[in-house]
Amino acid sequence: MIEGTMNDASNFVETVDTAFIFIFGISLFFLFGITIVMVYFVIRYRKSNKNPTATHIEGNNALEITWTVIPTILVVFMFYYGWSGWRFQRDAPEDAMSIKTIARMWSFSFQYEDGRITDTLYVPIHKPISLDLRAQDVIHSLYIPAFRLKQDMVPGKKDIVWFESGKEGEYEIFCAEYCGLRHSYMKTVVKVLSQEDFDKWNTIDTSAVEASPDNEGANIRIAAKAILRKHGCIACHTSDGSKLVGPSYKGIYGHTVTVIKDGDEVELTVDDDYIRRSIYEPNAEVVKGYSKGLMVSYKDQVTDDEIDQLIEYFKTLAQ
Ligand SMILES: [Cu+2]
Numbered sequence: 001m002i003e004g005t006m007n008d009a010s011n012f013v014e015t016v017d018t019a020f021i022f023i024f025g026i027s028l029f030f031l032f033g034i035t036i037v038m039v040y041f042v043i044r045y046r047k048s049n050k051n052p053t054a055t056h057i058e059g060n061n062a063l064e065i066t067w068t069v070i071p072t073i074l075v076v077f078m079f080y081y082g083w084s085g086w087r088f089q090r091d092a093p094e095d096a097m098s099i100k101t102i103a104r105m106w107s108f109s110f111q112y113e114d115g116r117i118t119d120t121l122y123v124p125i126h127k128p129i130s131l132d133l134r135a136q137d138v139i140h141s142l143y144i145p146a147f148r149l150k151q152d153m154v155p156g157k158k159d160i161v162w163f164e165s166g167k168e169g170e171y172e173i174f175c176a177e178y179c180g181l182r183h184s185y186m187k188t189v190v191k192v193l194s195q196e197d198f199d200k201w202n203t204i205d206t207s208a209v210e211a212s213p214d215n216e217g218a219n220i221r222i223a224a225k226a227i228l229r230k231h232g233c234i235a236c237h238t239s240d241g242s243k244l245v246g247p248s249y250k251g252i253y254g255h256t257v258t259v260i261k262d263g264d265e266v267e268l269t270v271d272d273d274y275i276r277r278s279i280y281e282p283n284a285e286v287v288k289g290y291s292k293g294l295m296v297s298y299k300d301q302v303t304d305d306e307i308d309q310l311i312e313y314f315k316t317l318a319q
Helices: 013-044 061-090 194-201 213-230 270-282 302-317
Strands: 096-105 108-111 121-124 129-135 140-144 149-153 159-163 169-175 190-192 256-261 264-269 285-287
Touching: 013 061, 061 159, 096 121, 096 140, 121 194, 129 149, 149 159, 149 213, 159 285, 190 194, 213 302, 270 285, 270 302
Parallel strands: 096 129, 121 190
Antiparallel strands: 096 108, 129 159, 140 149, 140 169, 169 190, 256 264, 256 285
16 A cells, blocks of 8 residues: 555455445345245245146256356355455554554553553554554453454454554444443544654653642642553542442542452451552452452553552542
């Protein structure tokens, strides 16, 4: 593809749509063809009128060869269209920008080569993007309808899909594999930016939030909320005390909780260490009343510095 010539949402729109229309057209042709012939035969050869005695036909080689060969050719064409499009989608060009795409219950996150992590996918226009797909817990499926792109994400299996967008804009991303209670919360967007805007975004330091001494509480809250959103924590935990699949952050810091550790109930006080452990080894000490195994370790994702910021925030919610 020559740079800048393609102006579809993605470079697969044309091939996938062609395959779709081809298969859909053939299906429609046969649906109507068979239905019309069937209805005609029912009327034409009905007992009461034209054909009182059923005709016994022994076989017709020419007819049988025709109805075997023609559908076989059609099916081979369908396979060819599907397979060549699929192959193309799996072979990312070497100069593609690689973005690690992580799916877990219940959010996607995107990790760029420089280490930044976001919950929205930002990509530059006219640039091949290769998504390195990883599922951390159960099967998810990355689905970007406008790009005609859909790929299952299976834990333990590495998959790559790529695309190149030729149209700036915002396109929806869904998880297309039912993955539990808050499956629908995995919805996010891909933003296709001009190279200029992308470079601008790329140089903003999203991790730092300006600290101003007169508004420290607000700074802590803004920074923490950005971290919680980025790592998808808000799919399962709230800050207002309401229960989702995980405990709320409200009123926990400094308070006593009962956790299940190695099958026993243990009482402990929520402090910096416990918060750190809950993020790094979420299944070691699960708060009583909540299910084990729903959260994966965020050890390689949430940094120490981010945890410190979260702890500061949880302290403000302690009451
Ligand atoms: Cu999912």
